[in-house]
Amino acid sequence: MTTESTAVPSPAVSPAPPVAAARPIVRSHHGDDVEDRYEWLRAKDDAEVVAHLEAENAYTDARLAHLEPLRETLFQEIKGRVRETDLTVPVRQGGWWYYGRSIEGRQYGLQCRAPLADADDWTPPRLEADVPVPGEQVLLDGNVEADGHEYFSLGAFSVTTDGSRMLWGVDTAGDERYTVRIRDIATGEELPDVLEGVGGGARFTPDGAYVVYSTVDDAWRPDGVWLHRVGEPGRDGDVEIAHEDDESFWIGAGFTRSRRYLAIESASNTTSEIDLIAVADLPLLIEDPDAVDSLTVWDRSAGVEYSVDHAVIDGRDWIYVLHNQGALDFELVRLPADDEDAEPETIIPHTPGTRLESVDCLRDFAIVEYRSDGIPRVGILDYTTHEVREVAFDEPLYDAGSGGNPEWAQPVVRLSYGSFTTPGAVYDYVVDTGELRELKRVEVRGGYDAADYAQERLWVPAADGTAIPVSLVWRRSFGEPGAEPRPLHLYGYGSYEHSIDPGFSYARLSELDRGVVFAVAHVRGGGELGRAWYEHGKLSRKRNSFTDFVDVARHLVAHGFTTPERMVAEGGSAGGLLMGAVANLAPELFAGILADVPFVDALTTILDPSLPLTVIEWEEWGDPLHDAEVYAYMKSYTPYENVRDDVAYPRVLAMTSLNDTRVFYVEPAKWVARLREVGADALLRCEMVAGHGGVSGRYNAWRERAFQLAWMLDVMGVDA
Incomplete structure (x- = not known):
């Protein structure tokens, strides 16, 4: 076990950072003219933009080269805790037990099944990774599918009820558009069905004769539900059985647990409507989409x-x-x-x-x-x-x-x-x-003992008196948090009613074993304490998310848990917006900010209804395009708009992906360029073949997390 040093090291000597050219574009709304010097970086296919991103990656690599030994150590620690060759617990469906395999040295898992021995037995067989499974069939090997591709994501996997056929959907770019194929399991023959450009979650109908899938429009909004007859090549003969015209709504479909109905849901962030179609009537839709009446459970009503x-x-x-x-x-x-x-x-x-x-x-x-x-x-x-x-x-x-x-x-x-x-x-x-x-x-290899660690929940008062829950975990041998200041990693999200629950992490142990306290600030905007908790951290109350996080950080410093020189904050996506906002609000509280695929140029994005998901997002953030008050409120907190020149910023590491369709790479790229204008030590790393979830493959993901952990430990002054 190692301990942290008492002095925070200065960043390594490095070459000069890339300088993005300033090419002002004026954005005008509600009588407000804003000059944006870096919006030109949005041109993803422009060779100059690609060259700039590659230069950013090279600069980040040079700046952090001194951390390579630590990154390798952390990667080996994470890898060493995982049983690399393993099986998931089998799930019973039809006459089979379905499960996944992972194999040492392989990036992706295998989808497998074994025959059910006793129809009355619901106790899954206890499978051992190193013992052959009688009758095992490997249905899909992700490593084979990923061969020749830098990125691989499985967006659909479905087997017919009778177990005779399977379908799978693959994305090899990171843009969440999938190509679906169908295979006869007994013969291994691939059917002519190749469904390109569809959304995730394609599935067979209960009789296996059809496939239900969704498509997305140019703004990446799921807008249609389709029915495809198995055995037909391509999508030319497919029938769109439902379409959502309202740009603030998305649409999707799934079967009830009874498999008696197909439920087609149209929903926005605040309103939903569901139509039920009897599964027995689905074949009629291929011949005539208007031949079947659906049952609308409740008509859509705003806010319901x-x-x-x-x-x-x-x-x-x-x-x-x-x-x-x-x-x-x-x-x-x-x-x-x-x-x-x-x-x-x-x-x-x-x-x-x-x-x-x-x-x-x-x-x-x-x-x-x-x-x-x-x-x-x-x-x-x-x-x-x-x-x-x-x-x-x-x-x-x-x-x-x-x-x-x-x-x-x-x-x-x-x-x-x-x-x-x-x-x-x-x-x-x-x-x-x-x-x-x-x-x-x-199984956690390497002698893990849960008794060596402890967890608790604090309730921290916000400035308005609201009690904010904060979850902590630490290694006992370093003493109770608050007994003396420790390096502390503070995580937050706070949007979309999404809750950050206290789950286990292999990688986190590398921090805890070096004396770091890990904490989650469950700020308003999340869902931890019910719908009101969410409502009080969105729209015109969005600032509560940011001030809650700052109040938690101040409490942890004031009560001796840590010091600003030893605290790093982390958040991703909408949590990256949180990171950018708190960096502007209270830069003095943090030694570093890790922002993963951060939504830091939110106002520019939400002003443009042609961009992916923008119109849908108006119910989360407000509509600044048509409402001057929303515009002014968002402009008051959006990180890119509010970078300050009167403060010293903490060190910043922004992570993004070129093919991310949810938060475009341009947002952190612009933010980093703006931060550098005011003298901030800001780094950008852009994965050139990846999506919103980052790199694909478990070993790649472990290396990416080791990269982030090494940077955070360095910022906190932890002696690795």
Whole structure:
């Protein structure tokens, strides 16, 4: 074990940074003229832009060359903790157990299956990675699919109910547009079906005769749902069975758990509408898209969100609806499928502070996922009594959820569980008995002992009196946090009602074992404390996310957890906007800022409805194009707009990807150029073949995280 040094090292001597040419473009809105010197960097295919990004990468490599030994050490530590040759816990579907394999030295996993030995046995076989599995079939080898490509992402994988055919969708650019193919599993023959340029999540219909998929428009908005007859080449004969014209809505489709209905959902960030089509009627749509009437569960109404599933109880069909109409944290009701005029029956009433998140209806019970006291929870709903039995876990901080439950009639519920200190585990919960069976726990090699680490939650007062939850984890041998200042890594997100839950991380151990305290500031705008927590950190209240993070950082310094010279902040995507904002608000609090695919030029993006996802995003940030007050408010906090020349900025590392369709590379590229204008030590790393999620392949991902960790440890002054 190593400890941190007491002095913060200065950045390595380096060549001069690349200088982006200043080519002013004037942006005019609501009587406000803004001169943008670096907007020309948006021309992705321009050779000068590409050359500038490559120069930025070369400069970053030169500046951080002294960290290469540490990066290699960290990579080997991460790799050394992982059992590289392993199998996932099998999931039962039809007559097969489906599972994934990982093999030492290979970047990507294998999709496999083995035959079911006993139709009455729901206990998955315990498979050993080094023992052959009887009857195993390798359905898809990601390494074969990725051969010859720098980037590979599997965006769809589906097997027919009878197990005879499979489909898979591949993206080799990082732009989240996939090519779907179909294979006969028994013969290995690829069918003529090649569906290009489709969205993620393509799937077979229950009878395997058709494929349902979505497409996206030029702004990368999912706008259409299509039906493809298996065996037909290409998409020429496919039928668009639903289209969403409203640019503020996206559309998608999936089957109810019963496989009786196709649910087509149109939704914005605040409003949804779902149509149900009987699966038995889908073949008619190929001949005539207007031949089938769909059932609209509820017409769209501004601000009303809902999701649905289907159950059969005592022979009657019911539609279960999880909604927020007059119920801020959602309630669950049900409607008879054969009576459109019936009044909804309340099943789980609205309880303020308990955010209902999802309901999955199986044959004999429903799985309910919800959140209370900032912790995700799972319960089992009894169809007769309407009671919810919560699955109990012992730790005060944890992350739990359901997954791997494809069969409608299964008597068990597959659960995942983990915490900051407990490696991820997979359980089966036996509904009849309440027994929780541990099927597998992630192996952490190298002598990991959970007792060596501790976690807790603090409640930090914000300036307006709101208590902000902060989750901490540390290694016990370095003492309790707050006993003396320690290097501290503070993470935040705070948008889209997305919660950052306390899950386990192999890579994080490398920080903790060097004395770093890891903390998550659960700022407003996230979903940790229910819908109100989200509402109070969006639109005209967005600044709360930023000030919450700053207040947490100040509290940690004031109470002796750390010092500004030893604290690094990190956030990605919308959390990258958070990073840019807090760097402007309180640069003196941080030694470094790691911003991953950061949304730091938000105003420019949200002003342009032709850009991907912009119109949809107006419900999260506001519409500055048509509303002068929104424009002024966003301009007051957008990081690129508010870089200051009167402060000393912390060191900045911005990570981005050239093919990211969610946050364009140009945002961090412009931000870094602007930061350098005011003397900031800012670095940019742009992956030239990757998307929003960064590089593909597990070894590549571990190296990327080692790169980031080495930079953060260096900034915190940790002696590796």
